[in-house]
Amino acid sequence: MTEAHATTAASANHATVSPALASHFHDLRQQHAAADLGLWIFLATEILFFGGLFAAYLVYAVLYPDGFLEAAAETEIVIGTINTALLLTSGLAAALAVKAAGADMRRSVMVLIAVTIGLGVVFLGAKGYEYWLDLGHHLYPTSPDFPLAAPPAKLFWSLYWMMTGLHAVHILVGLGTWGVVLFQTFRRSFSLTDNSRVRIAGLYWGFVDVMWLFIWPLLYLMGRAT
Amino acid sequence: MSDIPYRDVDVQGEKPGGRLMEESYLGEKFSIWSWLTTTDHKRIGILYLLSTTLFFFIGGAAATLIRLELFTPAGDLLTDDGYNKVFTLHGVVMVWFFLVPVIPSVLGNFLIPLMLGAKDLAFPRLNLMSWYLNIIGGGFAVWAMLAGGVDTGWTFYTPYSTAFANSHVSLTAIGVFISGFSTIATGVNMIVTVHTMRPPGMGWFRMPLFVWAIYATSLIMLLSTPVLAMVLTLLVTERLLGLGIFDPNRGGDPILFQHLFWFYSHPAVYIMILPGMGVVTEVITCFSRRRVFGYAAMVYALLAIAVIGFFVWGHHMFTSGQSMYASLTFSFLSFIVAVPSAIKVFNWIATMYRGQITFEASMLYAMGFVGLFTMGGLTGLFLASVPVDLHLHDTYFVVAHFHYIMVGGMVSAFFAGLHFWWPKITGRLYPETAAQIAALLMFFGFNLTFFPQYILGNIGMPRRYHAYPDAFQVWHVLSSAGAVILAAAYLMPLGYLVWSLIWGKRAPSNPWRASGLEWETDSPPPKHNFLTNPTIEGSVYDYHPAQEPRREPADD
Amino acid sequence: MSLPKTPQRTGRAPDAERQHADRRALLPPLMPELGVFVALFALAATSVLVAFWSALGGLAILACLAIAVVMAALVMIFFMHLRSAMAVMTLAGLAGVVWLAILFGLTMADYLTRPGNLGATMQTPAQAESEAEAAN
Numbered sequence: 001m002t003e004a005h006a007t008t009a010a011s012a013n014h015a016t017v018s019p020a021l022a023s024h025f026h027d028l029r030q031q032h033a034a035a036d037l038g039l040w041i042f043l044a045t046e047i048l049f050f051g052g053l054f055a056a057y058l059v060y061a062v063l064y065p066d067g068f069l070e071a072a073a074e075t076e077i078v079i080g081t082i083n084t085a086l087l088l089t090s091g092l093a094a095a096l097a098v099k100a101a102g103a104d105m106r107r108s109v110m111v112l113i114a115v116t117i118g119l120g121v122v123f124l125g126a127k128g129y130e131y132w133l134d135l136g137h138h139l140y141p142t143s144p145d146f147p148l149a150a151p152p153a154k155l156f157w158s159l160y161w162m163m164t165g166l167h168a169v170h171i172l173v174g175l176g177t178w179g180v181v182l183f184q185t186f187r188r189s190f191s192l193t194d195n196s197r198v199r200i201a202g203l204y205w206g207f208v209d210v211m212w213l214f215i216w217p218l219l220y221l222m223g224r225a226t
Numbered sequence: 227m228s229d230i231p232y233r234d235v236d237v238q239g240e241k242p243g244g245r246l247m248e249e250s251y252l253g254e255k256f257s258i259w260s261w262l263t264t265t266d267h268k269r270i271g272i273l274y275l276l277s278t279t280l281f282f283f284i285g286g287a288a289a290t291l292i293r294l295e296l297f298t299p300a301g302d303l304l305t306d307d308g309y310n311k312v313f314t315l316h317g318v319v320m321v322w323f324f325l326v327p328v329i330p331s332v333l334g335n336f337l338i339p340l341m342l343g344a345k346d347l348a349f350p351r352l353n354l355m356s357w358y359l360n361i362i363g364g365g366f367a368v369w370a371m372l373a374g375g376v377d378t379g380w381t382f383y384t385p386y387s388t389a390f391a392n393s394h395v396s397l398t399a400i401g402v403f404i405s406g407f408s409t410i411a412t413g414v415n416m417i418v419t420v421h422t423m424r425p426p427g428m429g430w431f432r433m434p435l436f437v438w439a440i441y442a443t444s445l446i447m448l449l450s451t452p453v454l455a456m457v458l459t460l461l462v463t464e465r466l467l468g469l470g471i472f473d474p475n476r477g478g479d480p481i482l483f484q485h486l487f488w489f490y491s492h493p494a495v496y497i498m499i500l501p502g503m504g505v506v507t508e509v510i511t512c513f514s515r516r517r518v519f520g521y522a523a524m525v526y527a528l529l530a531i532a533v534i535g536f537f538v539w540g541h542h543m544f545t546s547g548q549s550m551y552a553s554l555t556f557s558f559l560s561f562i563v564a565v566p567s568a569i570k571v572f573n574w575i576a577t578m579y580r581g582q583i584t585f586e587a588s589m590l591y592a593m594g595f596v597g598l599f600t601m602g603g604l605t606g607l608f609l610a611s612v613p614v615d616l617h618l619h620d621t622y623f624v625v626a627h628f629h630y631i632m633v634g635g636m637v638s639a640f641f642a643g644l645h646f647w648w649p650k651i652t653g654r655l656y657p658e659t660a661a662q663i664a665a666l667l668m669f670f671g672f673n674l675t676f677f678p679q680y681i682l683g684n685i686g687m688p689r690r691y692h693a694y695p696d697a698f699q700v701w702h703v704l705s706s707a708g709a710v711i712l713a714a715a716y717l718m719p720l721g722y723l724v725w726s727l728i729w730g731k732r733a734p735s736n737p738w739r740a741s742g743l744e745w746e747t748d749s750p751p752p753k754h755n756f757l758t759n760p761t762i763e764g765s766v767y768d769y770h771p772a773q774e775p776r777r778e779p780a781d782d
Numbered sequence: 783m784s785l786p787k788t789p790q791r792t793g794r795a796p797d798a799e800r801q802h803a804d805r806r807a808l809l810p811p812l813m814p815e816l817g818v819f820v821a822l823f824a825l826a827a828t829s830v831l832v833a834f835w836s837a838l839g840g841l842a843i844l845a846c847l848a849i850a851v852v853m854a855a856l857v858m859i860f861f862m863h864l865r866s867a868m869a870v871m872t873l874a875g876l877a878g879v880v881w882l883a884i885l886f887g888l889t890m891a892d893y894l895t896r897p898g899n900l901g902a903t904m905q906t907p908a909q910a911e912s913e914a915e916a917a918n
Contacts, residue, residue, distance in 0.1 A: 023754075024345035025423075033868060034348040034422045040871040041414050044878030045452040051882040052456030052486050055889055056471050059482055062893060063901040067477070069840050084826055092819040095861035100810040108808055141476070142468035151906055154476040158469040162460070199863075206862035210854045217846035221833035225842045421870060449881045475906050485889045536884050540892065552892035 020194035028194055035196040036203070043207045046170075050211055053163055057218060060155050067152030072222035074139060074148070075160065079130040080220035083123050084212065090119035091209040094178075094202045101198035106185060109198060113182045116205065120175045127168055163215050170208045177201045250653065250750040265350035266753065271336035272651070273357050278332060279720075281323035281364055286716065288316035293675075293709040296702045301693035309692035310377035311393065315367075317380030318398060322405050323364045325636055326494065329501035330447075331356070331412055333643045334440045336651060338416060340744035340751060341434050343425040343760040348418040356411035359404055366401025370394035379690065381491070384472040384483040388464045396465050399458045406455045409497075413447035416440050427762035431525065434742055434766055435518060438525050439504025442532040446493045446500070449536070454490035457483060481546050488539035496535040498632055499599070500528060502639030503570055506592040509642050510574050512740040513589035514581025517767040520573045527566035527573075534563045541610050545619045553612050560610035567603050571596060586738070587661030591642035594669040598634025602627055605680065620690075623683025626676045634672050641668070641719065648723065649733030653750040656726040660718065668715035674708025741768045818860040825853050 018028060025031040061068045097112035138145040140161070141154040148154075181201050184190055190197060251268045254260075261269060291312045295303045304312060335353065339346055347353050370376055376398045378387040387395050420441050424433070461483070464470040472478045511518045518524060540548060540556030574596050583589070605627040608614045618624060648656050678701040683689075687698050694702070736745040743760050744751075829849045833842050858864050864872055893900065905913070 022350075024348075024350070030422055034418050036867065037421055037871055037874065038349060038352075038414050038418045040867075040874040041417055041448060042410070044874045044881075045410055045414075045448050047452075047875075047878035048449060048881055048885070049452035049456050051878075051885055052453045052460070052489075054882070055486065055885050056460070056482060058886055059479070059889060059893055060471070060477070062890070063479075064477060065840055065901075081826075081830060085823070088819065088822050088826065091857060091861050092815055095815045095863070096810055096812070098863065099815070103810055105807060105810060108810055111808060140468075141470065151475065151477040154473075155471055155478055158464075158471045158476075161467075161469050162463060162471075166459075203862050206857055209857050209861065213850045213853045213857065214847070217829060217833070217843060217850050221829060221846045222843045223840070224833045225836045225838055225840070445877075449877065453885065475908065477901075477906055481892075482889075485892065486885075489885055489889075536881065537888065540888065549892045549895040549897070551895035552888075555891060556888075 018191065018194040020191050032196050032199075035200060039200050039203050043203065046207060046211075050163075050166070050214075053159065053166070054214070054218075057159050057163075060152060060159070064150070064152035064155070067150040068156050069223035070150065071148055071153035071156035072219065073224065074137070075220050076130045076133055077220045077224065079126050079133075080216055083126050084216050086119050086123045086126070087209050087212050090116045090123070091206060093119065094205040098199050098202035101192040104193050106188070106192060109192060110182060110185055113178055113185065113198075117175055117178050117182065120171055120178070124168060124171060124175075127164065131164075160219055163219060167208070167211055167215055170211070174201070174205050174208050177204060249753060250748065251753045252653070252750050254753055263354075265346070265354050267335050267339050267347045267350065267353060268651075268751065268755075270353050270357055271332050271334075274327060274331040274335060274360070277357070277361055277364070278324050278328045281319050282328075282716075284368070285316050285320035285324055286713070288312050288319070289709070290713065292316060293706040295692055296694070297706045299694050299696050299699050299702075304692055306692050307377060308375075310379075310690070311371075311375030313690060314376045314379050314398075315371050318367055318376070318402065319364075320632075321380055321494070321498075322402050323360065323367065325498040325632055326405075326409060326447075327360055327412070328640050329505060329636070329643065330416065330440055330443055330497075331360070333436075333505065333640075333647065334412075334416060334443075334501065337647065337744055338419055338437060338440055339423075340650075340747065340755055341437050341742060342419065342423055342428065343743045343756060343762075344419065344423045345754050345756075347415045348423060349415050352411050353415055356408040356415070359408035359411065363401045363403070363405030363408060366404065367398055370397040370401065373397065381487060382458075382461060382483075383487075384461070384464075384480040385474060387461060388470065388472055396462045399462050403455055403458045403462075406451045406458075409447050409451050413444035413451075416444040417448070425760065425762060431522065432762065432766050435507040435521070435524055435528075436501075436504035438528050439500050439507070442528040443497055443500045446497050446532050446535065450490040450493040450497075453486055454494075457486040457490070460486075481543065481548060484543050484546055485539070488542045489536070492539035492542065493532075493535045495628070495631065496531055498636050500531060502595060502599075502636045503528065505639045505643035505646070506574065506595045507577075508740075508742070509588045509592040509646050510577055510596075511767050511769060512646070512738050513586055513592075514578045514583050515769045516577050516581040517765070517769055518573070519576035519579075520569075521767070523569055524573055527569040530566040531563060534559065534566070538563055538610075541615070544612050544615045550612075557610055557612050561607065564603060564607055564610075567599075571600050571603075585662065586645075587656075587658060587665045588642045588646040590662060590665035591638045591645065591668070594665065594672075595635055595638040595642060598630050598638060598669075598672065602630030602634060605630065618683055620688055621683035622679040622687045622689055625689050626679035626683060629676045629679070634676070638668065638672075641665070644719070644723075646738070647744075648726070649737045650744060650749050650751070652727060652730075653733050653748075654726045654730035655733050655737060656730060657722050660722045664715050664718040664722075667711060667718070671708050671711030671713075671715050675705050675712050676708070678702075678704040678708075741766070814860060818856050822853055822856060825849050825856075 021028055021031060025034070093112045093115040097109050097116060100108035100112060134140070138147055139157055140146070141158050146154065146157075148157075178201055181197050184197070185192070192198065251266055261273065264270060264273075291304065292309070295301070295309060295312075301309070335347070338344075370393075373394050376391075376393045376395055378391050378393070378395055382395065382399060420433070420437060460469075460471055464472060470476060470478060472480050472483045474480065507518060507524065538556055538560040540552055541560045544553045544557075605623070609618060609624060609627060645656060645661055648654070682698055682701045682705075685698070687694060687701075733749040735747065735749050737749075738745075743756075743762075746760055747756050829846045832838065832845045832849070835842060838845060858875065864875070
C-alpha cells in the first residue's frame with residue numbers, strides 16, 4: 001500500500017497523496033481508468049437505449065418507405081440544421097475544455113465550459129421554437145387536425161417526438177452536469193488534473209453530439225430529394 | 227442485523243499472530259442511519275439481502291394465492307380479473323425485484339471485492355444508489371398493486387397493454403424502468419471493478435469462476451436492459467401521451483414490441499441463471515475437494531452463453547405471426563445455446579467424479595441445482611423446436627420449464643451460496659442438520675410442485691387461466707400439495723438462519739477449508755476487508771484429494 | 783488565439799516555465815480539434831447537399847447516414863479522445879454498436895422474410911375490416 005502510494009506520488013510529482021484519491025484505489029491512474037471505463041460502458045448502454053428507438057424507425061421506414069418520406073418532409077430542416085451546427089461547435093468547446101483541464105488551465109476551462117453551456121442553451125431554445133411551430137402545424141399524432149393522411153405518418157411523428165424529446169432530456173442532463181462542474185471549477189473545489197470530472201462531463205457531451213448526428217439525417221434530411 | 231452479538235468479538239487489540247485487529251464491518255456503527263447511508267459493499271449487500279427477501283415473500287404470497295385458486299377446477303377464490311392481477315404481480319416482483327438482483331447484488335456485492343482482494347467496488351456511491359433505485363422501483367410496483375393491480379402479465383404485450391388494459395400498467399412499467407437503472411448501475415460497477423481492481427498476480431484466467439459468472443452476467447445486464455428501458459418508455463408514452471408506435475390503427479406492429487421486449491427478456495433469463503452457475507461451481511469444487519474440471523472451458527462456456535443468449539429471443543414468438551424463416555433461424559440458434567450449458571453440466575459432474583464429496587447443506591442445494599437445471603434446460607430444447615412449441619406454447623409445460631430454470635436453478639443456487647458464505651457474512655455457523663433437511667425438502671417440494679405441470683401442459687392446460695376442466699384437477703392438486711412443502715422449505719431457512727445470528731456458533735475464518743481470497747480474511751470481514759494486502763499464489767482452486775500427490779496446476 | 787496573460791493563482795507551484803505559460807493562456811492548443819471541427823462542418827454541408835440531390839431520390843438518406851457514421855467516428859475519436867484512451871474503452875463503445883447490429887439484424891430477419899409485399903402485409907384494423915366486407 002505505502003509502496004503504491006510512493007510510486008504514484010513520485011510519478012505525479014506530488015509530495016503527498018492527492019486528496020482526490022478515493023481510499024479504495026491504489027493510485028490516481030487506477031481511479032481515472034475506472035471512471036473513464038465506467039462512463040464508456042454507460043455510453044454503450046445509452047447507445048442501446050436509443051437503439052430500441054432506431055430499431056423501431058428502421059422497421060417502419062422499411063415497411064412504409066413512402067409514408068416516411070412524405071412525413072419527414074414536414075420537419076423544420078432549417079432549425080434542425082442550425083442545431084446540428086450549434087451542437088458540433090459546443091462539442092468542440094467541450095473537447096477543448098477537457099484538454100485544458102488536463103493541462104490545469106483553470107481559466108481556460110471555465111471559458112470553454114461557459115461556451116459549451118451557452119451553445120447548449122441556444123440549442124434548447126431553437127428546439128423549443130421548433131416544437132412550437134410543429135404544434136402550430138398540428139403535427140402531433142393525437143391532434144384531430146393532423147395534416148398527413150397516410151397512417152404511417154403518425155408513426156413517424158411519434159418517433160420524431162420521442163427521439164427529439166429524449167435527446168433534449170439528455171441535453172438537459174448534460175447542461176446540469178456542466179453547470180455543476182463549472183461552479184466547482186470556479187470555486188476551486190477540486191483539482192483539474194487529479195479529478196476526472198471535466199473529462200467525464202466531456203465524454204457524456206460527446207455522446208449527446210453523436211446521437212444527434214444520427215437523429216438529424218433520420219428526421220430532417222429524410223425525404224428532401226423530390 | 228446490527229445487533230449486540232458482534233460487540234464482544236470486535237474489540238481493538240492484538241491477535242496472537244501479532245496482526246492488528248480491526249472492527250468488523252458489522253460492528254462499526256449500529257444506527258439505522260449508518261446503514262442507510264453506507265457505501266461499504268458488504269453492508270449494501272446486506273441491504274439487498276433484506277430487500278430481496280421482502281420481495282421474495284411478496285411474490286411468494288402471490289404464488290400461494292395462485293396455487294390455492296388452482297386447487298379446485300372452479301374459479302372460486304379469485305375472480306378472473308383478480309387472478310390476472312395476482313399472476314402479473316407474481317411475475318413482475320419475482321423477475322425484476324428478486325431473481326435479477328438476488329445473486330449479483332447480494333452475493334456479488336458482498337463477495338466480488340473480497341474475491342479480488344479489493345477494499346470496495348469501483349463506485350461505492352453508485353452502488354448505494356443502485357439499491358435505492360431498486361427500492362423505489364419496487365415501491366412503484368407495490369404501489370400499483372395496492373392501487374388496484376395490473377393484469378397484463380409480466381410481459382406487457384401490446385396491443386392489450388397499450389390500447390385496452392385499464393389497470394395500472396404505466397405505474398408498474400415506470401417501476402420496472404427505474405429498477406432497470408439499478409441493474410445497469412450494478413453491472414457497470416461489477417465490470418469496472420473486475421477490469422481495473424484485480425490484484426497483482428491475478429490474471430484473467432486466475433479469477434474465481436464466481437467472478438467470471440458475475441462478469442458475464444453484468445455484460446448481459448448492460449447490453450440488454452437499455453432496450454427494455456426503451457420499450458417500456460414507448461409503452462408508457464403510447465398510453466399517456468398518445469405517441470403510439472405499436473398502434474395497429476396507424477400501421478404499427480404489436481409484434482415489434484415483442485421483438486424489443488424479448489431482446490431484453492430472453493438474455494434476462496441468463497441474467498437469472500449465470501450467477502447461479504458461478505455459485506454452484508464454487509460450492510461443488512469445495513465440497514468435492516477437487517479442482518474445477520476444465521476451468522478454461524467453464525469460462526468460455528459462460529461467455530458463450532452470454533453472447534449466444536442474444537441471438538435466440540425469437541423462440542418466444544413462434545406463434546406470434548413472426549416470419550417462419552425467422553422462426554427456423556431462431557430455433558437453430560436456440561439449440562446452439564444448449565452446447566455451452568451442457569459443457570457446464572458435464573464439468574460440474576467431472577469435478578465431483580472421484581472427489582471426496584461431503585453433503586453439507588450448500589452442497590445439497592448445489593447438487594439439486596445441477597439436476598433441476600439439466601431438467602429445465604432439456605425441456606427448453608423441446609420448446610426451441612418449432613413444431614413441438616406450436617403444441618406446447620402458452621401451456622403449463624412452458625411454466626414448468628422456466629420454473630425449473632429460475633426456481634429450481636437460481637433459487638437453489640442462491641440458497642447454496644447463502645449457506646456457503648453465511649459464516650463469512652455474519653460470522654456465525656448455521657445449524658447443519660436443519661439446513662440439510664430444508665435443502666432436501668426444497669428439492670422434493672419443488673419437483674412435486676412443478677413436475678406435474680409438464681404433464682398438465684402436454685395434455686393441454688393453458689397458462690394464465692383461473693378455472694379449468696375437471697380432468698386436470700389431479701395434477702393441479704399434486705402441484706398445490708408440492709407448493710405447501712416448498713413453502714415450508716423456504717420458511718425454514720428464515721427461521722434457523724435468523725436463529726444462528728444470535729445462538730449460532732462463531733465461525734472461524736475458513737469453516738469449509740475452501741480456497742479463495744474471501745476465506746483469508748476474518749469472519750465477518752473487517753471494514754476494509756483485508757488487514758494486509760492479500761497475495762495471490764498457486765492456482766485459484768487449490769483443492770486436491772489427500773491421498774493424491776499434489777500436482778502442479780495445469781495450463782487452465 | 784492564446785493572447786491574454788492575466789496571472790492565475792493555482793493550487794501548486796509551476797514546475798517549468800513552459801507549463802506556467804500554458805496555464806495562463808486562454809485556450810489550450812487548438813489542433814487537432816479545430817481541424818476535425820472544420821472537417822465535421824464540411825461533412826455536414828455535404829450531407830445537406832446530398833439530401834436535396836434529387837438524383838438519389840429516397841435513397842439519399844442512406845448516403846446521409848453513411849456520412850453520419852463518419853462524423854460520429856470523428857467525434858468519438860477526437861472529441862471524446864478515444865485516440866488516447868485504453869483499448870478496453872474502444873471495446874466498450876464497439877460492444878454497444880455490435881449489439882445494436884444484432885438487434886437490427888435479427889429483427890429485420892423477421893420483417894424481410896414475411897410472406898407477401900412488405901408493408902402491404904401490415905393492415906390496420908380498419909383496412910382488414912373493409913377487405914373482409916369486400917370479400918363477402
